[in-house]
Amino acid sequence: MLAVEFRNVTKKFKQVVIAQEMNLRIREGRFSVIFGAPGAGKSTLLRLITGLDKPDQGEIFLRGVDVGKVSAADRNIGYVPQSFALYPHYSVFDNIAYPLRLMGVRKQDCVPVVEQVARQLQITHLLKKKPDQCSGGEKQRVAIARGIVKDTKIFILDDPLTGLDFKLRERLFDDLRQMREDLGATFIYTTSDPLESLILAEDIHVLDAGKIVESGETDALYAHPQHVRTMELLGFPNTNVFPGTLDDGTRVASQGLRFALAASGSAAKAGDVRIAVRPQNIRINPEFRDGLLVVPADVTLVEDLGGELHVYLEVEKTPLEALIPNAGIESLTEGKATIGIQPGDLKVYSASTGQFIGQGVA
Amino acid sequence: MNRARGWRKTAYHVLLWVIALIFFAPILWIIMGAFKTTDGILAVPPQFVFVPTLDNFVDLFNRPNVLRYLGNSILMSSASVGIAIVVAFLAAYAFSRFKPRGTSFLMFMLLSIRMVPAVAVVIPVSLMYSALQWKDTYFGMIMIYAMFSIPFSVWILKGFVDGVSQRYDETALINGGSRWHIIFRVILPQVAPGLVAAFIFNLIFVWNEFLFSLILGGRDTTSIPVSFSTDLYSDGGVDWTFTASMATVYMIPPILSILFFQKYLLVGMTFGTVRGEV
Numbered sequence: 037m038l039a040v041e042f043r044n045v046t047k048k049f050k051q052v053v054i055a056q057e058m059n060l061r062i063r064e065g066r067f068s069v070i071f072g073a074p075g076a077g078k079s080t081l082l083r084l085i086t087g088l089d090k091p092d093q094g095e096i097f098l099r100g101v102d103v104g105k106v107s108a109a110d111r112n113i114g115y116v117p118q119s120f121a122l123y124p125h126y127s128v129f130d131n132i133a134y135p136l137r138l139m140g141v142r143k144q145d146c147v148p149v150v151e152q153v154a155r156q157l158q159i160t161h162l163l164k165k166k167p168d169q170c171s172g173g174e175k176q177r178v179a180i181a182r183g184i185v186k187d188t189k190i191f192i193l194d195d196p197l198t199g200l201d202f203k204l205r206e207r208l209f210d211d212l213r214q215m216r217e218d219l220g221a222t223f224i225y226t227t228s229d230p231l232e233s234l235i236l237a238e239d240i241h242v243l244d245a246g247k248i249v250e251s252g253e254t255d256a257l258y259a260h261p262q263h264v265r266t267m268e269l270l271g272f273p274n275t276n277v278f279p280g281t282l283d284d285g286t287r288v289a290s291q292g293l294r295f296a297l298a299a300s301g302s303a304a305k306a307g308d309v310r311i312a313v314r315p316q317n318i319r320i321n322p323e324f325r326d327g328l329l330v331v332p333a334d335v336t337l338v339e340d341l342g343g344e345l346h347v348y349l350e351v352e353k354t355p356l357e358a359l360i361p362n363a364g365i366e367s368l369t370e371g372k373a374t375i376g377i378q379p380g381d382l383k384v385y386s387a388s389t390g391q392f393i394g395q396g397v398a
Numbered sequence: 399m400n401r402a403r404g405w406r407k408t409a410y411h412v413l414l415w416v417i418a419l420i421f422f423a424p425i426l427w428i429i430m431g432a433f434k435t436t437d438g439i440l441a442v443p444p445q446f447v448f449v450p451t452l453d454n455f456v457d458l459f460n461r462p463n464v465l466r467y468l469g470n471s472i473l474m475s476s477a478s479v480g481i482a483i484v485v486a487f488l489a490a491y492a493f494s495r496f497k498p499r500g501t502s503f504l505m506f507m508l509l510s511i512r513m514v515p516a517v518a519v520v521i522p523v524s525l526m527y528s529a530l531q532w533k534d535t536y537f538g539m540i541m542i543y544a545m546f547s548i549p550f551s552v553w554i555l556k557g558f559v560d561g562v563s564q565r566y567d568e569t570a571l572i573n574g575g576s577r578w579h580i581i582f583r584v585i586l587p588q589v590a591p592g593l594v595a596a597f598i599f600n601l602i603f604v605w606n607e608f609l610f611s612l613i614l615g616g617r618d619t620t621s622i623p624v625s626f627s628t629d630l631y632s633d634g635g636v637d638w639t640f641t642a643s644m645a646t647v648y649m650i651p652p653i654l655s656i657l658f659f660q661k662y663l664l665v666g667m668t669f670g671t672v673r674g675e676v
Binding site (some may be wrong): 086087088109110111113115116117119121123124125134135138139182186363 | 540563565566568569570571572573574576579584587588
């Protein structure tokens with residue numbers, strides 16, 4: 037069963053199209069991440085699911101039910117907003133109990149439920165405090181506790197870890213994954229952080245310019261992205277994407293690189309293409325060049341990340357980024373270098389549709 | 399260096415005290431006058447050491463209409479400002495959250511209304527009140543003061559409501575809260591300082607209002623400011639003991655309300671749009 041389904045949903049604000057004939061299928065009982073760059077339309081998508089906004093066209097189904105005429109209150113969704121939005125005039129206990137109280141649960145009946153959720157998130161000691169007496173991480177836990185206290189099947193978390201330091205986020209990653217397993221519910225989580233998406237998600241839905249460009253299980257989506265925006269955005273650092281041309285459907289040329297194409301289908305037509313290669317797949321001054329495409333490059337900047345070097349390059353004025361093991365290269369400095377790429381690591385996408393065409397072969 | 403800074407600070411404080419005392423002197427004079435005899439009030443040079451008497455207050459409250467004046471002022475100011483705050487809060491919420499078409503123009507108009515000189519309005523309003531037979535009625539007086547208090551209150555309160563993130567509304571809506579629940583249980587507690595600030599600013603305005611009270615009011619609705627003009631003279635001269643004791647009593651409610659709500663008022667004056675206006 038699908039937890040959420042969008043069928044050709046369009047949403048405009050003052051003639052500006054925010055969501056364009058969007059189709060989305062979120063599987064039930066999965067940790068689904070809606071991933072997209074800032075401004076891609078994540079908040080609009082969530083507002084449409086929660087019922088805070090209505091679509092101009094199209095249909096939205098929650099667990100198989102058309103919710104076109106169902107109000108936000110009646111959709112029974114657990115919600116963790118982006119900013120904590122904890123009510124400052126309520127105690128932590130009252131904040132967590134808030135959704136239950138609105139459902140008409142008596143205060144004494146809320147106590148065991150709130151205490152159980154508080155134990156789960158290790159915030160029992162905060163229950164009597166006011167939100168302004170809590171630290172940022174504690175507030176976030178309280179906000180998550182309030183979001184999951186309801187007995188429901190769909191939980192929405194709107195970029196809830198933004199602004200928290202990495203250690204705290206790491207701890208909350210574990211908590212969130214564990215909570216989803218315990219609750220057996222669908223978690224819909226939005227973020228613009230590729231690492232967060234890859235760590236948390238079972239399924240990822242890539243949103244770009246108001247459209248879901250690709251959906252799939254995390255590993256498959258990372259390994260075989262079928263859309264250039266997925267390839268470009270889902271990974272750290274962002275994937276290198278640069279223009280090229282496809283001659284007669286078999287050979288690709290771009291900025292000093294020339295390679296044969298193994299087309300994924302029969303649709304490879306001559307014309308402009310986008311070529312993508314992950315920074316991890318670029319080697320600098322490789323010792324063994326067998327099977328590699330080798331081109332000269334200029335190293336413009338080297339950032340030492342400890343275990344890795346983040347290298348900024350230029351190949352015939354096209355900027356590229358590479359991520360290489362720190363131990364792999366001795367005294368890499370700005371200046372001339374050569375880079376090597378396995379042809380199979382070069383993915384080719386249509387310049388017009390962004391769809392995957394094929395990848396390089398030796 | 400430190401000594402120079404210390405000197406400058408001391409001089410600054412002395413200057414502030416001198417200015418404060420200059421402005422406070424007339425108030426001190428009238429309060430001291432309330433505890434003096436007529437001769438004591440008019441003595442030259444002024445007496446700073448004297449035997450205080452409460453006779454002026456006994457006389458004041460033995461006058462037939464004084465309690466009615468006081469009651470009228472309290473009733474008209476608290477009722478009109480109370481109504482204004484409720485209406486203004488709802489309007490501020492609507493302007494802030496629903497942003498109806500022409501919000502900026504409407505907000506500008508609200509502020510403009512407040513800038514129209516009272517004398518330009520008082521005659522047409524008086525004619526309207528005569529036609530409606532609202533002159534010298536509590537309803538009529540409360541309505542006119544509420545009308546005057548609403549625009550400024552909307553301005554203050556919209557700034558406060560704007561300062562409360564819409565995420566609070568959305569969290570409540572998704573969890574099943576109604577708009578009324580959001581307005582009164584979610585937003586109102588967070589804008590309480592603004593409500594108190596708006597209430598006190600308007601209370602002081604209505605409490606001090608003279609012109610409309612004189613023109614639209616009458617025997618039944620005489621307020622304290624008007625009573626100064628009607629009861630000021632006796633035996634062919636200014637009744638200084640009445641003036642001093644009435645003025646002293648007149649000052650008590652606003653001072654008490656400011657003292658009582660000082661905490662909120664200070665927050666109110668440094669928050670939302672009030673920051674630029676006070």
